[in-house]
Amino acid sequence: MMQLISFLLALLIANAAAFAPFGVVSDRSRTICFAKHANDKGAKWAKSKRPKKSxxxxINRKPVVYELTSMVKPAEFTISSEPATSVAKSG
Incomplete structure (x- = not known):
């Protein structure tokens, strides 16, 4: 009879530990970490996938130099003596 009571008590304690809050047990040996190292993100991952200069x-190729004088930016604003015109739609 005493063995049955001790067995039931041990079973009850084992089941109660399963429902205990997470912060109660602070055993760091139970922590599972599957990552061996951090994963590369975005641009770093893309850079590692680019072809290597072998x-x-x-390796000795110079970068292409583009002449910026060929690209002329148009004038965005011009000053004139004419009266202002409305750009709103009428009608």
């Missing part, structure tokens, strides 16, 4: 022709 041949001397690729």
């Amino acid at each position: 041949s001397p022709a690729d």
